[in-house]
Amino acid sequence: DGGITQSPKYLFRKEGQNVTLSCEQNLNHDAMYWYRQDPGQGLRLIYYSQIVNDFQKGDIAEGYSVSREKKESFPLTVTSAQKNPTAFYLCASSPDRTAQNTEAFFGQGTRLTVV
Amino acid sequence: AQSVTQLGSHVSVSEGALVLLRCNYSSSVPPYLFWYVQYPNQGLQLLLKYTTGATLVKGINGFEAEFKKSETSFHLTKPSAHMSDAAEYFCAVSVPTGRRALTFGSGTRLQVQP
Numbered sequence: 001d002g003g004i005t006q007s008p009k010y011l012f013r014k015e016g017q018n019v020t021l022s023c024e025q026n027l028n029h030d031a032m033y034w035y036r037q038d039p040g041q042g043l044r045l046i047y048y049s050q051i052v053n054d055f056q057k058g059d060i061a062e063g064y065s066v067s068r069e070k071k072e073s074f075p076l077t078v079t080s081a082q083k084n085p086t087a088f089y090l091c092a093s094s095p096d097r098t099a100q101n102t103e104a105f106f107g108q109g110t111r112l113t114v115v
Numbered sequence: 116a117q118s119v120t121q122l123g124s125h126v127s128v129s130e131g132a133l134v135l136l137r138c139n140y141s142s143s144v145p146p147y148l149f150w151y152v153q154y155p156n157q158g159l160q161l162l163l164k165y166t167t168g169a170t171l172v173k174g175i176n177g178f179e180a181e182f183k184k185s186e187t188s189f190h191l192t193k194p195s196a197h198m199s200d201a202a203e204y205f206c207a208v209s210v211p212t213g214r215r216a217l218t219f220g221s222g223t224r225l226q227v228q229p
Contacts, residue, residue, distance in 0.1 A: 031215065033217075040222075041221055042222050043159075043205065043219040045217075048214075056214075088156075090159065101164075101166040101209070103164055104216075104217055106151075106160070
């Protein structure tokens with residue numbers, strides 16, 4: 001079945017450690033996104049990528065990094081510079097990087113907790 | 116830049132009652148508007164979207180929304196609530212000339228009372 005796979009579903013990190021969240025899609029979509037979800041704040045855009053080897057910062061990129069070496073993969077690294085990383089992270093993809101009227105398709109999310 | 120405001124972080128209705136979730140947008144150009152639903156600890160699922168054409172949009176699970184340019188609104192409705200509708204709902208916007216990513220509202224949690 002086609003879809004977006006995020007792993008792991010739950011992740012625990014010690015303070016000061018970097019951690020990488022995986023996002024893979026087999027939908028052949030050009031565009032991919034990372035959002036952070038906190039209670040009462042909706043979804044906030046961290047990074048997005050319209051094409052392989054290119055990505056742009058979203059609204060809350062500080063303390064995060066991404067790569068887009070393959071069309072189907074868009075991993076997110078939460079670095080030690082992110083002061084409050086505990087949150088629910090959602091990866092999404094969209095079929096057409098040039099069309100803003102196209103909806104995004106979401107993975108099931110990764111819940112990151114700093115311990 | 117475009118933005119979305121969802122009025123009411125929590126809405127409670129009785130089973131069988133009308134569901135009305137409010138969304139107002141801000142955009143300097145005609146927007147594209149979306150409603151998503153999220154069940155606990157899951158991703159988001161598209162309910163419906165407005166791009167161009169008919170302003171009354173029908174979606175899945177009996178939901179619909181009407182784009183009203185004069186009121187800058189895109190409220191979500193369902194005539195009769197079902198227990199399975201209990202979830203969090205997000206309104207989102209994008210614009211033709213802007214950033215190629217959706218901008219989301221803060222969400223509305225819908226409770227359905229038996």
